[in-house]
Amino acid sequence: MTNTVLHTANSRGHANHGWLDSYHTFSFANYYNPERINFGALRVLNDDTVAGGRGFGSHPHDNMEIVSIPLEGDLEHQDNLGNVAVIRKGDVQIISAGTGVFHSEKNKNPDKPVQFLQIWLYPNKLNGTPRYDQVSLDVKDRHNNFQQILSPNPDDAGVWIQQDAWFSLGKFDQGFQTNYHLKKTDNGVYAFVLEGDVTINGQQLHRRDGFGIWNVDQLHFTADSAGAEVLLMDIPMNI
Template sequence: MANTIFHKAESRGHANHGWLDSYHSFSFANYYSPERMNFGALRVLNDDTVSGGRGFGSHPHDNMEIISIPLEGDLEHEDNLGNVAVIKKGDVQIISAGTGVFHSEKNKNPNQQVQFLQIWLYPNKLNGAPRYDQVSLDVKDRHNNFQQILSPNPDDEGVWVQQDAWFSLGKFDEGFQTKYQIKKPGNGVYAFVLEGDVMINGQALHRRDGLGIWDTDQLSFKADSADAEVLLMDVPMEF
């Protein structure tokens, strides 16, 4: 029998700093819940909106896999490895912080907000060499399909990560049904609904709800609204 944990959108931590409006699915900064420290190797899932021209100044990270997924607008990145880049919807960015990296992120456009997901994974190897990568994916390939956007294999589609984790994004027509096979024994899936309404293993989910499922090898999925959009994060439960 699968185990599940359900996080309604409105139960998330929330911090509005004016220029930054952030929702936290797991404990982060001033939001702390002992029941919501992580889901396996998934440590942080932040749903951020940044005002025009504003952003995060240079700050350090180490021994964390940091994934950014833009949902709207253009996010500019700069780091001490010499990378300067802009990511937008359809792109996925990875910073494998390893022994340490400094980076900054800001909204490139002065008159438009940027929305993005910032996700942290615990790595399966400490103190590796810091690494940056980004890819641009064809969003049409996620229509009625879970498009892989991250994996542990550098040769696979998407960015690669220092963890036995696979991320997939899908956008679905109402009534579409499918199964998702969990990639590795011992992994669980945290599903995060970006838009619309879906049913996963019999649980109804709405916009920005989250559902963690483990101790099973597959999920049943059904879209209950037009243009339902879902991120699946397939991660080790022990690491």
């Protein structure tokens, strides 16, 4: 039997620190909801806006797959593996924290905010070698199409992850319909609406709504507004 969970945009946790305005779909920092710990392997989905010139100082992670997807602006990254990089809209970054990594994130621009999603997934193997990767993708390839941006295969499009997960981004014309076929049996999909209105398997969704669905092998998707933009996260439900 198909199972679903709906997390509306206005039900998320919220913390405004002045320099950081953050919305939490799942329990994070001072936001705790026992019904929102994770969705399968998906542990954190934060929708962050960082003020000009501000950022997160160096801090540690371990045994977590950390994905950053810039939505607007320029995000500067540094870590103790020797990586220094700037990621922008169209880029996708992953840190496989493994046995441990320190990194910092900063808004590179002093005069405008940076907005990005930070997503954490449990890895399928603990205590791996820490690893950093980023790719730049052509955003035109997601017009009326789910463009793959992450997978467990290093030879596939997008960054690769230490988990049986596939992420896709799409931006759609009003009325466009398509089907999405899950990549692996027993995976579920968590859909996060970045912009506009969509319907997935009969569920109407709006900007920044999240919708989890499992025990299905495909999704039927309709864009209900022009420029509707959606992130699909196809992830293991058993961890």
